[in-house]
Amino acid sequence: KLQFLYLIASGRHYTSTIMPLAGEGLLGVDSAKAQQFLEGMGDAAEMKAAALFEKLKEQLEDPDQENPMLSEFREAQNFFMMALRLDPDNEEAKEGCEEIKEILKNVETRRRLAAEPNHPEPYDVVIVGAGASGIGVGLMLTSVFGLDTERVLIVERGEQVGETFRRWPKEMRFISPSFNAQGWTKSFDLNSVAHGTSPAFTLHAEHPTGEQYATYLASIAKENKLNVRTQTEVTAVKPFADEKGFEVAVAAAGCDAVAPLRCRYVVWAAGEFQYPKTGGLFPGAEHCMHNSSVRSWAELPGDEYVVIGGYESGMDAAFNLSNNRKRCAVVSSTAHWNVTNPDPSVELAPYTAARVVAAARSECPPRLLAPFRVTAVEKSSTGWSVLAKRIEKEAPLTHEHRVKLHVDPATAGEAAESEITLTTPHPPLLCVGFEGSQTTGIVKDLFAWPKKEEENEGDEGGKEKADAAVVAEGCPKLSGVDESTKTPGLYLCGPMVQHDGLSFCFVYKFRQRFGVVAESIAKGLGFDTTAAVDDAKEKDMYLDESNFSCCEAACGEDC
Numbered sequence: 249k250l251q252f253l254y255l256i257a258s259g260r261h262y263t264s265t266i267m268p269l270a271g272e273g274l275l276g277v278d279s280a281k282a283q284q285f286l287e288g289m290g291d292a293a294e295m296k297a298a299a300l301f302e303k304l305k306e307q308l309e310d311p312d313q314e315n316p317m318l319s320e321f322r323e324a325q326n327f328f329m330m331a332l333r334l335d336p337d338n339e340e341a342k343e344g345c346e347e348i349k350e351i352l353k354n355v356e357t358r359r360r361l362a363a364e365p366n367h368p369e370p371y372d373v374v375i376v377g378a379g380a381s382g383i384g385v386g387l388m389l390t391s392v393f394g395l396d397t398e399r400v401l402i403v404e405r406g407e408q409v410g411e412t413f414r415r416w417p418k419e420m421r422f423i424s425p426s427f428n429a430q431g432w433t434k435s436f437d438l439n440s441v442a443h444g445t446s447p448a449f450t451l452h453a454e455h456p457t458g459e460q461y462a463t464y465l466a467s468i469a470k471e472n473k474l475n476v477r478t479q480t481e482v483t484a485v486k487p488f489a490d491e492k493g494f495e496v497a498v499a500a501a502g503c504d505a506v507a508p509l510r511c512r513y514v515v516w517a518a519g520e521f522q523y524p525k526t527g528g529l530f531p532g533a534e535h536c537m538h539n540s541s542v543r544s545w546a547e548l549p550g551d552e553y554v555v556i557g558g559y560e561s562g563m564d565a566a567f568n569l570s571n572n573r574k575r576c577a578v579v580s581s582t583a584h585w586n587v588t589n590p591d592p593s594v595e596l597a598p599y600t601a602a603r604v605v606a607a608a609r610s611e612c613p614p615r616l617l618a619p620f621r622v623t624a625v626e627k628s629s630t631g632w633s634v635l636a637k638r639i640e641k642e643a644p645l646t647h648e649h650r651v652k653l654h655v656d657p658a659t660a661g662e663a664a665e666s667e668i669t670l671t672t673p674h675p676p677l678l679c680v681g682f683e684g685s686q687t688t689g690i691v692k693d694l695f696a697w698p699k700k701e702e703e704n705e706g707d708e709g710g711k712e713k714a715d716a717a718v719v720a721e722g723c724p725k726l727s728g729v730d731e732s733t734k735t736p737g738l739y740l741c742g743p744m745v746q747h748d749g750l751s752f753c754f755v756y757k758f759r760q761r762f763g764v765v766a767e768s769i770a771k772g773l774g775f776d777t778t779a780a781v782d783d784a785k786e787k788d789m790y791l792d793e794s795n796f797s798c799c800e801a802a803c804g805e806d807c
Contacts, residue, residue, distance in 0.1 A: 290335030297327030297344055308357070321348055322778065352779035366774045367493060371401050371511035373769060374496050376482050377685070378404035379412050380755055381742035381762075382517035383465050384441030386474050388762040388789065391442070393770040393780040397475050401509065403498060405481035409469050410462025412521045418544040419568045421455040422447075423560060423597040424754055434788065438756040442468060443787035455599060480506075485514055485691055491736045513769050517741040518685035525683050532625030535632060536678040539565055546572045553577075554634045554672045555614075556622050557679035558584045563600050565679050566614040570607040576614045577670050579636050583618035588650050593751045601653055620668060631673040638666045684744045686724055694735040695724035728793045729768040730761055737772075739765050750796060763790030 301324040304316045325348045331341035351357055365372065372395055375382045386402050389395045404411060422439055426448035430436040437446040439456065447456050447464045456464070469476055479501035486495045496509040524538040539561050542548065545568035555565045558580025569576045585604055589595040596604070607614055620636035686695060723746040725733045730745055732738040745752040745761060752758040763784030770777045784790035 287335045287338075290331045290333075290338050290341070293327050293331035293334060294338055294341045294344070297324050297331060298340065300324040300327065301344060301348065308351075317776065321352060324348060325352075353783060365399070367512045369493050369510045369512050370399075371509060372396070372399040372773055373401070373513045373515060374494070374509050374511040375400065375402040375515040375517055376485075376496075377516070377518035377742075378402050378406075378409045378465070378469070378476050378478070379517065379519045379742075380410075380441050380461075380465065381519065381758060382515070383409065383469050383474065384755075384759050385515055385517060385741045385762045385765055387442045387468065387472055388766040388784070389769065390474065391472055392763070392783055392787075392789075393766045393775060393777060395770065395773070395775075397473055400475060401511070402469075402474060402476045403480045403482060403496075403509070404476060404478045407478055408462065408466060409476055409478070410458075410465040411478075412519055413458035413462040413465070415521065415540070415543075416458025417539070417542045417568070418457070418459075419546070419571075420564060421457055421599075422461065423455070423599045424756065425454050425599065426451075426456060427454065436788075438754070441465070441755060441759055441762075443789055482518075482690060485516075485694060485738070487694070487735050487737065494737065512773065513737045513739065515739045515741055515765065515769075516686055516691055519742055520682035520684045520744065523683045523685050523688065524678075525681050526678065529678075529680065530622050530624055532627070533678065535625050535627045535675060537675040538678045540682070542677075545569060545574075548572075548574070548674075550674050551575060552672055553674055554579065554632075554670045554676040555679055556580075556634065556676055557681075558582060558616070558618060559679075559681075560596065560600055561681065562679035563596060563604050565677055566616075567600075567603040567607045570610045570612045570614055573612050575612050578614050578616050578618075579620050579622055579634060579668075579670065580616070580618040581621045581639060582641065583616070585616060585653050588647055591751075593753050593757075605653055617668065625676055631671055632676055634670040634672070634676050636668050636670070684723075686740060686744055691738070694738055695732050695740070696734040697724055728764075730765050731768065739769070741765060747793070747796065760789060760791035764792050 300320070304320055304324060307313045307316050325345065328341045328344040328348065331338050332345065335341070373389060375386050382402050382404070386400055389400050390397045406412070406414070408414065424438045426437050426439045426446065428437055428446040428449040430444070430446060436443055437448055439447045439461070445464075445468050447461060448454060450464045450467055451460045453460055477500075481499050482496055483499050484497035486497070488494065493510065493512050494514045496511065496514065498506050498509060500506045521540055524540045526533060526536070526538055536556065542565075545565070548569075551574045553565075553569055553574060553576045555562050555569070555576055555578045558578050559582075562578055562580060563584070566576055566578050584596055585601070587595045617636070619639050619641040621639045622634060622636045624635045626633045626635065686692065723744050724740065726740060726745065726747070727733055728747075730739050730741065732740070741761065742758055743753040745758055752761060763781065766784070767777045767781055767790075770780065781790060
């Protein structure tokens with residue numbers, strides 16, 4: 249009976265189930281005798297763990313001995329944990345568990361315990377892009393999973409880390425708020441790319457500008473000694489014939505010829521902003537000016553514009569034009585200012601909504617026209633004409649307790665028309681999003697792309713899928729670890745990652761995939777990733793497929 253009690257007690261549910269049963273005599277064993285027996289077995293387990301652990305520490309500290317494997321530390325840790333399950337008051341076992349936990353968390357120790365490179369290439373990983381996703385996954389690989397910073401190279405075609413953010417219009421700001429809540433809650437800054445950092449703290453800003461956020465990224469890259477090579481543009485990515493590595497062709501500023509980079513894995517993290525959506529929208533789209541090319545709304549000439557697109561970038565344009573006393577009309581296929589959706593990726597952010605209200609109450613309120621689809625833009629000697637046609641749209645979702653935006657629609661006469669023509673002395677502003685760097689010729693053929701399903705008319709001249717579960721246009725097919733389903737070893741990180749209709753378009757979303765990508769790469773390099781995965785999960789930086797259900801919109805009338 250005592251042996252049976254020991255076998256069950258050494259499992260996970262000893263404290264909550266076995267001892268109460270023994271105490272009540274239900275196992276037919278005297279409770280005092282059972283307690284004494286289990287404490288003795290706990291002492292034996294602790295002695296076994298301590299002996300193993302002491303030998304491992306000596307081996308780790310002796311430069312003449314080979315480093316022990318992480319799995320050997322796990323064995324000692326398991327005996328300590330068994331001792332605690334048998335006797336929760338065993339102080340020696342508690343101390344042993346904590347000491348091993350610290351050793352396994354120590355990144356330098358992880359690096360020392362890692363296997364030698366299992367491939368002949370000079371780099372383990374080449375990360376393309378030194379923006380939020382590139383710096384973030386670089387930190388995850390090196391600071392959490394223990395890869396050598398010298399063997400993880402981040403290449404950036406711009407002059408500095410965060411080049412894309414430095415190209416934002418001066419007035420553009422993060423729509424998600426930054427706040428340093430770390431330490432008081434389990435959560436941390438929504439715009440942070442690494443646990444233990446906070447743009448709010450570094451920048452003392454709640455809604456950072458692009459320039460500010462680039463400063464934050466550059467600071468953490470420097471602090472963590474990331475290996476970043478700027479002014480280096482990737483011109484080709486060529487997988488090896490055996491699918492066990494890549495040759496990455498690059499061109500560097502001021503150099504006639506640069507040797508290609510050879511690596512085991514490639515992470516594509518080049519982002520979206522520098523790849524605007526401009527082609528195939530409607531006739532005359534080439535006459536428009538994409539909002540990504542605006543350097544400052546205040547510096548735009550003239551005082552009258554037409555904005556095409558009514559989601560985040562369109563509303564940002566409308567607010568800033570209004571704020572600078574420039575008249576504008578917004579043409580959108582969806583009245584986003586009226587959309588209610590529990591998914592923050594679908595409705596306007598509260599920050600944007602507040603600015604829309606402010607613009608509507610200003611001296612130059614924007615005219616908001618929806619639902620209209622732009623059919624053409626025509627250029628003449630006197631300016632530009634934007635032609636749009638009314639489309640059928642379902643009534644937006646409503647919630648009983650949702651406060652509606654106090655934004656007056658366009659005049660009743662215009663709203664009732666089936667077709668409208670707007671004239672402007674300046675090129676219309678195209679605010680319809682981005683293609684994404686993964687759609688360019690460099691890596692496009694290295695990803696598999698979803699087949700075109702039955703399509704309905706979508707937003708601003710584009711298309712949207714009839715089936716919400718289908719991967720969105722511009723998003724390639726990915727494995728469960730964000731690896732290309734066509735080219736093994738090529739990973740995608742950033743806002744264009746999508747799984748089963750879930751969009752990882754915000755920093756606080758796509759950063760949770762860094763740990764998943766890093767684990768897959770580290771395992772392929774021969775690392776024991778157990779401790780690192782636990783660390784990433786503890787920091788809310790590891791969201792795998794098994795937990796996607798927690799991301800589904802769950803907000804209802806009670807919110």
